[in-house]
């Protein structure tokens with residue numbers, strides 16, 4: 001009798017364990033299934049990248065950027081279009097982790113908890129993705145880069161739609177490179193979307209941040225003048241400027257990009273106020289762009305010497321900024337202080353997807369409206385008095401600031417331009433960085449000009 005009881009106890013425990021296991025498995029499926037299915041080691045889906053049944057990807061004008069035909073993934077027929085949209089669309093693999101073919105894999109493949117990947121076609125909700133980008137503008141920006149590496153991003157700062165986003169190096173998703181030891185360096189950085197995932201030394205575009213800190217903390221800044229003799233001792237050591245600007249105020253300091261003005265300001269403002277301004281303007285933040293994070297920039301002067309602090313105010317020292325983050329800052333200056341929420345995916349057919357989850361569009365305050373207005377005017381003055389409107393085709397009212405960042409002494413520089421348009425019908429914010437680009441105005445300037453003119457044409461059509 002005792003033996004029977006022991007046995008039934010044993011069976012009871014086994015049954016209990018069995019049901020506990022089933023419950024554990026079911027709960028896990030519910031929580032993790034859609035990420036499991038996307039893993040490249042999942043043989044069902046990774047044969048042809050798991051995209052054998054995936055939907056189409058359209059640009060904003062209905063141009064097909066990727067589609068599946070007879071189980072094969074076919075990208076746009078135009079070579080330059082494929083290369084210029086690679087980092088937004090993605091390839092068959094999950095190599096570009098921020099691309100929509102990686103991030104929206106479940107939606108594209110029509111993965112369902114009930115049916116898995118075998119959901120009958122007739123049951124499937126739509127699984128086509130329509131993007132906000134204009135592939136023609138991406139191609140134009142890619143061609144303007146002319147083989148140089150870097151990042152270009154243009155967005156509508158009233159809606160947050162990203163119209164143009166290009167990252168180089170790039171490759172053809174239709175014929176992805178087979179990496180060998182010999183060609184590995186050739187594709188260095190090609191798997192990163194530099195718009196979202198790279199940060200660069202900002203150089204003079206960081207003077208916008210220092211100007212914001214001065215505007216918010218120095219009541220007499222408008223009447224203040226500085227002396228530039230081509231160099232000055234600030235914080236015990238030398239800071240150099242590209243020119244002898246003589247007596248100069250804040251507005252001309254930005255327009256002429258005088259180092260002495262902004263190095264002096266950073267030194268006087270001090271570590272805490274400069275750090276507060278950098279944080280307020282998002283330099284140390286990561287943003288969520290349609291479930292893909294941007295890399296954080298860096299403003300860290302904790303261990304900086306007084307002279308380092310001065311250099312940090314002109315975008316050197318250890319400063320880093322990310323192109324998308326700078327574009328977001330431009331949207332805030334253009335929008336009276338409220339930043340846009342950028343996104344790549346406009347709609348997913350047959351789903352209740354919305355680009356905004358819980359956050360109101362254009363509602364996020366980033367800087368005081370008075371500061372935004374003043375910076376807006378200063379950046380407009382920089383173009384009208386220095387760069388010239390002809391640079392941007394003459395039919396747009398552009399506000400901008402360039403930067404030429406010294407990466408390593410004696411080596412070539414990274415060239416930046418950031419800005420926005422004032423045109424009501426073409427509200428564009430942009431950021432362009434060109435690696436080894438020498439001067440911001442001459443290298444990044446024409447790329448930005450080509451990209452925003454292409455985007456303007458799209459919005460005006």
Ligand SMILES: [Zn+2]
Pocket residue numbers: 228229230241242243244245246257258259260261
């Ligand atoms: Zn100067």
